[in-house]
Amino acid sequence: MRKFVPVLSSICFLLAGTTLAQDIYLYPYKKITVGTKTVSSIAFSSSSKWISVESAGIISIRTVEDGKEVKSIASKPRLTVQDFIDNDKTFIYQDNTGKIFQASTDQFNIGTPTEVDKSVKVACLDPTQQYVTWINANNEVQIYDLKSGMTAGRVPSNPIIKKCSFIGYDRFGQQLAAISDQGDAFAYNPLNQKLLRQLKLQSGEFANSRTIIHSAATNSGGDRFLLGMQEVFIPKGASQKGNMMERRNMIVVYDWTSGQEVKRVPLRYRVDGMALGPGPNHVSYYSEDSRTINLLNLEKSEVGSSVAVDEKPTSIALSDDGEYLAVGTANGVVNLYEVVRNDPPDIKILKPGLNRGYGDQVVTEPTLHVEGAIEGTDKISKVFVNGETANFDYGKSFNYDVPLEKGKNKITVTVQNTESVITEKDFYVTYEPKAAAAKGGKPGDPAKFKGKRLALVIGNAEYASAAKLKNTRNDAASMAVELQALGFEVMKVLDGSYEQMKNAIYAFGDRAQSVDVSIFFYAGHGLEVDGTNYLVPVDADIQSALDVKQKAIPLTGVIRTMEFANDEGLNMIILDACRNNPFPTGKRSSGSGLARVQTPSGTLIAYSTDPGSVASDGDRANGLYTGELIKQLSVSQRIEDVFMNTRNAVERLSNGAQRPWEEARLKGVFYLK
DSSP states (O other): OOOOOOOOOSOOOOEEEEETTBSEEEEEEEEEEOOSSOEEEEEEOTTSSEEEEEETTEEEEEETTTOOEEEEEEOOSOEEEEEEETTTTEEEEEETTSEEEEEETTTOOBOOOEEOOSOEEEEEEOTTSOEEEEEETTSOEEEEETTTTEEEEEEOOOGGGTTEEEEEEOTTSOOEEEEETTSEEEEEOTTTOOEEEEEEOOOOSSTTOEEEEEEEEEOTTSSEEEEEEEEEEOOTTOOSSSSOOEEEEEEEEEETTTOOEEEEEEESSOOOEEEEOSSTTEEEEEOTTOSEEEEEETTTTEEEEEEEOSSOEEEEEEOTTSOEEEEEETTSEEEEEEEEESOOSSEEEEESOOOSSOOOOOBOSSEEEEEEEEOSSOOEEEEEETTEEOEEOSSSEEEEEEEOOSEEEEEEEEEEETTOOEEEEEEEEEEOOOGGGGGTOOOOOOOOOOSOEEEEEEEOOOOTTSOOOSSHHHHHHHHHHHHHHTTOEEEEEESOOHHHHHHHHHHHHHHHTTOSEEEEEEESOEEEETTEEEEOOTTOOOSSHHHHHHHSEEHHHHHHHHTTSOTTSEEEEEEEOOSOOOSOOGGGBOSSSOOOOOOOTTEEEEESSOTTOOOOOOSSSSOHHHHHHHHHHTSOOBHHHHHHHHHHHHHHHTTTSOOOEEEEOOSSOOBOO
16 A cells, blocks of 8 residues: 555544545556566455466466565466465465365465366356366366365356356355356356356347457456446448448446346447456456556446556456455556545645544544645535535635544535535544543533444244244344434344345345445354355255255355445444254254354454354343343443443353354444444
């Protein structure tokens, strides 16, 4: 990231901003030269610590911060997949001869490869990073389990996908799509290899036209897939013998579940490669006919930012955290860009002084005086601070006194010019009352919370193939009431089937994009199989580990949903899902409890008990954990203290038998009350 000199102040904040015409843009970061040949593929580690670049049969692993090479690995001429898995502990790649290589990231020493096929055309990893899936020269789909070292599934040969341009999974890893370069698409259940649907993806604007797919990708949430599509046709009245062929280029968005077209955006140039993100509404793409990299806002159907590279672009990748975009070129260079959000240069905040880093300072007064200046040639008509009209002297300076609430506060300065074009800049401050106030004083009444709050609450009790749980429905109902009292709009599912839970999670993800605080709460049976956690719907008939993977909701799908939420806000996943496991899952499960998972930025994940342990269903109206959590939510305190006090109470009441725990990557101090 760019280095900024910190400005001393008593404020803990993060600076951002937005312009409605250009809310995210690409900022040149550095160039990394890996050779002189074409860069064929790029992969980031999930932490953005490393970047792996493949060029002319050589894999170069480098640090993102300084571009220095950590390891050089000779491979076959073409990689089909490369990635960092197991929370960046392992680097894996597969070449087109069907061999899979793995290395620990402490030394990047490659061990003996595993030969799983003779040839591979296109491949991918599933969302849990447990399965490598590919299409071979015989047009078969093969699924290989990395943990067991065995083939997990095989879809028979299908000649229609002979020229496959894309293979990928949905958010939950329970649908696998394969798309040919002619737009023939197939969706399979990867675990039982059943065909779910067959589609013809085509433009269809002109009669007798031919559709060609030049690139395809899926978004990080796995609920959309995008095609870089070109329609070739002969205009009406043109001579078929003459050279009158025309081409229309576009990006077309399809829905995973239905296969229906959601959106199409016409473009000037053919799309030869794309990287989806950050978030669900942006995609970066390039064309080999142009040296321009475009960042497209899908919602607005407009390019918000463009940058140029020196040579023909040949590959593109976005880091998992959406902070970096990498573009490889034909001359062996990787161009790294920061994906900068909401940082227009024309609004200057003069008071308070701002620190670009994450400090631990706080303001102790309930009101913040904001002063600023507006630079540029626009004629400004109005300035607002958090939606309220600011004092504005038309000499392009403004001021306003902002009431604060306890914890992290978002301050939005909105500038409107005489043509009604809106520019915004956000910054964040943390307000903590004076220490004396904690002893009974009252430093001031913080402003009532104005941010949007959304929660999805699920409680499953009436299991069709297992004994009824006593308190999970009560837990969900009580949690919904408490969250509503705290200002949340609550989506509630009681005794949810697989389809009901899955659809609710999708709907929650769609709406969580525009809120400040989001909570996913689940009470019911939870299982761990092969290191992946699953939430069990009430209609799941589970007789084996395979049934879990087919009939339960993987927690990874929920986590990928939360990645769409505002990572500068407060996002929580609360799992009271560790009741005793009644389902036969064999040796592939720990038997009880849930496994640790990697926590997304801006998110807290709370578990009702230790990994591999069992939580009490309680002998009162609520389970032990949820009952204590609801009590703590009703108290005005930092969110970390809510869970700390819940944890202490549960351990005390259970005599140490149940020990809740949390993992958090929050970007500020938050209060819910």
